[in-house]
Amino acid sequence: MSDAAILTEGFSKSFGARAAVSELNLRIQPGAVYGFLGRNGAGKTTTMRMLLGLVRPTKGSARVLGLDPTHETDLMRILERVGFVPQCKQLYGWATPAELVRMNKAYFPRWSDEAAAQLAQRLEIPMKTAFKKLSVGNQSKVALLLALAQGAEVLILDEPTAGLDPVMVDEILRTLIEDHVSQGRTIFVSSHHLGEVEQICDWVGILEEGHLLLESRLEEIRQEFRLVIASGEGLPAVSSTDVVSATADGRFRRYVVAREAERFAAELRSQGATILEISPLGLRELFLHLVRKEDPCTPGNAGAKAAPVSSFS
Amino acid sequence: MYAWKCWRESRARFIFLLMMFTATAFLFTLQPGLEVRNGWWYFDRSEYTRDPATLVHVVSLMVLTGLLTSGFLSAVFLGATASGSEIEPRTIEYLWTRPRTRTSVTWTHWGVCVAEMVIVAIVPTYLAAVILGTLTRNWNLSLLLVAPWMMVIVGLPMLGLTTLMTALRRSASGGLITTTAVVSVYMIVRQLVTVPMHLNLPPLFAGPVIWLMNDYQPYAVAFPWGSLGRAVFLAAAFPLAAQYLLKRAEV
Numbered sequence: 315m316s317d318a319a320i321l322t323e324g325f326s327k328s329f330g331a332r333a334a335v336s337e338l339n340l341r342i343q344p345g346a347v348y349g350f351l352g353r354n355g356a357g358k359t360t361t362m363r364m365l366l367g368l369v370r371p372t373k374g375s376a377r378v379l380g381l382d383p384t385h386e387t388d389l390m391r392i393l394e395r396v397g398f399v400p401q402c403k404q405l406y407g408w409a410t411p412a413e414l415v416r417m418n419k420a421y422f423p424r425w426s427d428e429a430a431a432q433l434a435q436r437l438e439i440p441m442k443t444a445f446k447k448l449s450v451g452n453q454s455k456v457a458l459l460l461a462l463a464q465g466a467e468v469l470i471l472d473e474p475t476a477g478l479d480p481v482m483v484d485e486i487l488r489t490l491i492e493d494h495v496s497q498g499r500t501i502f503v504s505s506h507h508l509g510e511v512e513q514i515c516d517w518v519g520i521l522e523e524g525h526l527l528l529e530s531r532l533e534e535i536r537q538e539f540r541l542v543i544a545s546g547e548g549l550p551a552v553s554s555t556d557v558v559s560a561t562a563d564g565r566f567r568r569y570v571v572a573r574e575a576e577r578f579a580a581e582l583r584s585q586g587a588t589i590l591e592i593s594p595l596g597l598r599e600l601f602l603h604l605v606r607k608e609d610p611c612t613p614g615n616a617g618a619k620a621a622p623v624s625s626f627s
Numbered sequence: 628m629y630a631w632k633c634w635r636e637s638r639a640r641f642i643f644l645l646m647m648f649t650a651t652a653f654l655f656t657l658q659p660g661l662e663v664r665n666g667w668w669y670f671d672r673s674e675y676t677r678d679p680a681t682l683v684h685v686v687s688l689m690v691l692t693g694l695l696t697s698g699f700l701s702a703v704f705l706g707a708t709a710s711g712s713e714i715e716p717r718t719i720e721y722l723w724t725r726p727r728t729r730t731s732v733t734w735t736h737w738g739v740c741v742a743e744m745v746i747v748a749i750v751p752t753y754l755a756a757v758i759l760g761t762l763t764r765n766w767n768l769s770l771l772l773v774a775p776w777m778m779v780i781v782g783l784p785m786l787g788l789t790t791l792m793t794a795l796r797r798s799a800s801g802g803l804i805t806t807t808a809v810v811s812v813y814m815i816v817r818q819l820v821t822v823p824m825h826l827n828l829p830p831l832f833a834g835p836v837i838w839l840m841n842d843y844q845p846y847a848v849a850f851p852w853g854s855l856g857r858a859v860f861l862a863a864a865f866p867l868a869a870q871y872l873l874k875r876a877e878v
Contacts, residue, residue, distance in 0.1 A: 366724050368878040386728060393726040400724075404717035408636065420628035421725045 317380075319344045319468050319500035320365060324374035326524075327360050334360040336524040337374070342517070344467075345498040347490075349511035349532075352521035353605050358504040359401055361521070362470050365502075366398055379467060394422060397466030399474045401504075403457035407446030411439055411456045415463070424465030429493070433459045437485060450477040458486060462493065469494060471503040475510060487513055508598045518597065522605045528558055530572070532597065539595045540575035541603065543568050546587035554578055559604050570595065570603050629727060633739035637708040641743045644704065645750060648697040652751035655689040656758045672762060679763035687770045690755045691839055694748060694774055698782035701747040705740045706789030707803040715798050719878050733790070733870045740786055741779075748775035748782070770839060777835045781858050785810070787865025794869040794876075829857060 318341050325338040335357040342348045352358050363369040365378050367389040379395055381388035405414055411434070419425045434441055437455040445453060454477050461469060469490075475483045491514055494501060505511050511518060512532065519529040530539075539558070549567045556578060558570040567587075571578050579589045595603070634641075659682055660674045675682060713722045722732065756771040788809065793802025813828075820826040834854025841848045 363720075363878060368720065368723055370877060390726045390728065393724055396724075398720075398724045400717075400720040402717045402720070405721050406632070406636070406713070406718065413635075417628050417632055418725070421727065 317344070318342060318377065319346070320348075320376070320378055320502060322361075322365075322374065322376040325361070325364065325371055325376050326373040327357075327364060327369060328372045333524050335364070335371075335521075338521075338524070338526055340519065340526070340529070342500060342502060344500050346517050347495055347501040347515045348503070349515035349518040350502060350504040350521065351506075351508070351511065351518055351601055352504070356521040356605075357524040358521055359472055362398075362472050362502070362504065365470065366393070366396065395424075395467045397461035397464050397469045399454075399457045399461045399469075399471045401472040401476070403454050405445050405453070405456065405460075407444065409445055410442050411445065411448075411459070412441040414445065414456060414460060415441075418460050418464060422464040422466075426463050426465050429465070430459060430463035433462055433489065436489065437482065451479060451482060454478055455482065455486075462489065466499065468500045468502065471501065471505075473505055474503065475505065475507065483507075483510065490514055508601060512597050520601060520604050527604045528600075534572075535595065535597060535600060538573045538575075539600055540571050541568060541591070541593050541595050541599065542571055542575055542579050542582070542589065543591040544579070544582045544587040544589050546582075546585070549582065549585070549587055554581070558600075561603075566590075568603070570600060629732060629735045630739050633736050634743075637705050637739070637743060640704050640708050641701075641747065644697065644701050644747050648693060648747060648751040649754060651693045652690050652755040653758070655693060656686055656755045656762075658689075659686065660762070675759075675762040676764065679765035680767070683759055683763055683765050683768065684770075686755070686759055687768070687774075688840060690752060690771060691774055691836070694752060694778050695836065697747055697751070698744070698778040699785055701744045702740075702782040702785035703789050703803055703806055705743050705747075706786040707793050707799045707806070714794060714873065714876075719797075723878065729873045729876075730870055733794075733866060733873055737786070737790060737866050740790075741783065744782055744786065745775075745779055748779050774839050777839060777855070780855055780862070781835050783862030784858050784865060787862050787869070791865045791869040791872070794872045797876075829854070 320340060320342040322338050322340045325335060325340070326333065327335045338357075338361060340348075340361075350358050350361070360369060364371050365376055365383055367383045367386075370384060376383055378392045381392050383389050383392055409417070415430050415434075419427070419430075433439075437459065439452060439455050439459060440448065443452075445456065448456065454474070458471075458474055461471070475486055478486065487510060490501065495514065501514070503511070503515070515532055517529070518532055518535070520527045543566065545566045547565065549562070554571070556572045556574060558572050560567060560569050562568075569578065575592055579592055583589060657670065660670045660672055662669055662671055713719060723729065752771050752775040756768045759771070760766045760768055785806070789802055789806045792805040792809065793799060796802050796805055817828040817830070820828065834851030835858075838848050838851045
């Protein structure tokens with residue numbers, strides 16, 4: 315038994331020759347809010363599905379609340395204790411949210427009617443309209459309600475706010491923070507909205523083509539991570555274990571450095587480089603640098619601030 | 628709760644089938660006494676007392692024909708409805724992330740369908756038996772009392788086949804169409820190979836139906852143990868195969 319809420323070791327999944335997830339090692343502590351980021355097709359949904367027994371891993375192992383999702387008996391105990399909101403929030407079209415609540419209540423021993431009623435009111439869900447007649451936003455809200463009211467110890471949310479308006483997104487994030495984060499529940503959430511992730515998460519993992527590029531505390535990213543832009547001849551591709559990524563274009567090189575950026579810059583200077591910029595990185599900038607190396611200069615990106623930087627792309 | 632969900636999802640088709648076959652059995656039973664006089668429908672009860680034994684037999688055969696159709700239709704339509712909509716992509720994620728094993732999901736759905744099939748077979752047939760017995764005062768209605776149970780046994784492989792095809796196709800409509808296609812192709816192939824190739828593939832329903840239709844000469848045809856045994860075997864084999872497929876399936 316492991317003390318991590320979610321633990322994966324060498325977790326991999328291939329569909330034919332294509333590797334969707336490769337050697338994934340995650341360790342999510344109980345009470346953590348872990349943002350799982352990546353581009354479309356990076357392997358986030360596949361990972362979540364493997365953790366819930368919907369897809370069998372090709373290699374490696376996983377534990378959710380200390381239980382093995384590939385064993386049916388363990389899986390049933392996992393599903394009792396884990397709430398899941400899938401990317402595609404499609405439930406029985408004929409059922410009203412009230413009927414769905416009644417059905418779910420029977421499945422989960424820790425179901426809270428009170429929480430369900432509060433959420434329904436707070437999220438303004440029409441409880442007596444058939445699911446298929448609800449707007450996409452309301453369908454997402456119903457899926458969230460069902461996951462949140464089941465009293466789960468771990469919530470696995472695959473793009474939970476997709477299709478919701480900003481007011482509802484804010485309401486849901488506040489609900490997550492107030493009702494779940496404050497109670498020490500673990501949340502494993504994937505989202506393309508990095509602002510949302512920054513709002514609620516304390517850990518982030520960035521996945522690209524099935525590989526975990528980075529796993530770090532969000533606070534550490536804010537305080538420690540820096541973008542170092544240097545120019546010069548024969549600069550090293552990577553000269554330190556602290557360098558998370560390095561991209562080059564001619565004489566210029568951009569380094570994302572995890573810690574001690576000044577020391578790293580001094581090293582580069584000693585090799586004859588000119589340091590053009592050392593700037594802090596937000597989550598969005600870091601994400602873009604890691605997953606979109608060929609064209610990192612987009613509005614809002616740190617790289618777009620200085621003119622010479624655009625020449626790196 | 629999952630049984631309630633299966634019932635809730637299939638109840639519209641179940642009620643439709645029940646009403647349709649009840650109305651058909653009712654019409655078959657009352658039809659001998661109906662006649663038109665001066666442009667008006669009249670019901671002549673004396674028709675039922677003139678030769679009650681023959682009338683009971685004729686009406687029973689008509690009801691049996693309806694029962695055959697109801698067995699096939701209820702197996703296929705109910706089987707595809709209850710499992711189909713949720714093993715389609717998307718809703719499957721919801722169902723399979725509830726703490727219920729795929730085995731229990733498969734067999735709960737199967738059990739609800741069997742219960743519905745029994746009701747669709749029993750209610751119209753026994754209703755016809757009660758009306759017929761009352762009108763003819765001949766309560767020798769063994770055919771009508773036995774027939775629905777035999778037809779349910781014969782219908783179970785069809786239900787199992789629909790469950791299997793729905794699991795294979797991961798679609799309610801796909802399961803329904805494929806089952807109909809498999810049965811049709813089998814019947815055509817059977818016809819094609821019987822004469823030129825001297826092969827005798829087992830018919831789907833013939834054994835029990837022939838036996839039931841010879842009800843007035845109970846020893847003329849042997850009891851269809853073979854057909855019923857085959858039906859029971861397939862009735863178990865198809866859902867087990869569906870269960871295996873669903874257990875192995877990934878989303």
